[in-house]
Amino acid sequence: MEETKTMLTLFHAPMSRSGRILRLLEELGAPYQIAYVDIRRMDGSGGPDASNPHPDGKVPALLDDGALVTESAAIALYLADLLPEAGLAPPVGSKERAAYLTWMAWTVGELEPAVWSKITGETATNPYANARYEAAVDRLISAVWVGPWLMGQQFTAADVMVAATLQWAREHLPESPSIDAYLERFNARPAALSSMGKDSPPAKANAA
Numbered sequence: 001m002e003e004t005k006t007m008l009t010l011f012h013a014p015m016s017r018s019g020r021i022l023r024l025l026e027e028l029g030a031p032y033q034i035a036y037v038d039i040r041r042m043d044g045s046g047g048p049d050a051s052n053p054h055p056d057g058k059v060p061a062l063l064d065d066g067a068l069v070t071e072s073a074a075i076a077l078y079l080a081d082l083l084p085e086a087g088l089a090p091p092v093g094s095k096e097r098a099a100y101l102t103w104m105a106w107t108v109g110e111l112e113p114a115v116w117s118k119i120t121g122e123t124a125t126n127p128y129a130n131a132r133y134e135a136a137v138d139r140l141i142s143a144v145w146v147g148p149w150l151m152g153q154q155f156t157a158a159d160v161m162v163a164a165t166l167q168w169a170r171e172h173l174p175e176s177p178s179i180d181a182y183l184e185r186f187n188a189r190p191a192a193l194s195s196m197g198k199d200s201p202p203a204k205a206n207a208a
């Protein structure tokens with residue numbers, strides 16, 4: 001069989017959505033490099049970085065030997081399928097793929113917008129936004145209550161997407177021992193420590 005050689009580059013900014021792809025790469029055990037880039041931050045700091053190939057100057061962006069993938073969910077799907085031996089994605093064509101793809105799309109299509117509507121206060125003034133938020137919370141809690149992972153015993157890239165979102169969104173969600181226990185399980189995995197250590201660029205050695 002022909003060996004696939006791939007050079008993956010993750011364009012990453014500390015404390016941002018690219019952290020979940022960094023975590024996924026650590027979970028996958030893939031050889032990759034990180035290109036740390038600047039981004040425009042909500043507090044007005046930062047700005048688009050000329051070295052970032054993302055068309056909107058955002059992160060994450062992934063280059064695989066010149067092929068550019070953007071959008072967290074697309075990158076996560078791409079990577080987990082690229083490295084099937086890591087076992088983080090059910091095989092294409094399998095029935096397990098149904099739930100897996102659903103969770104992937106749900107994270108960016110429902111969970112994230114629901115949390116944002118809570119953060120902006122829209123849930124307090126707009127009943128539709130509030131109902132959408134409540135539905136996302138209910139679905140999340142009933143999934144993680146069963147556990148240990150979204151797809152039962154199998155930890156998948158969908159858990160990385162959901163749990164990494166929960167890491168920053170936790171304070172905007174209701175009290176729930178099930179969510180907390182799910183996050184604890186996620187944070188106890190070995191890749192948690194290694195990805196955390198790479199979130200910021202290595203400090204430059206002090207001049208003697």
Ligand SMILES: N[C@@H](CCC(=O)N[C@@H](CS)C(=O)NCC(=O)O)C(=O)O
Pocket residue numbers: 016017018039040041056057058059060070071072073108
């Ligand atoms: N839908 C995109 C969102 C990416 C995104 O908004 N990333 C933020 C960081 S958390 C960013 O790069 N912002 C810079 C900007 O808006 O210019 C994804 O999931 O990849």
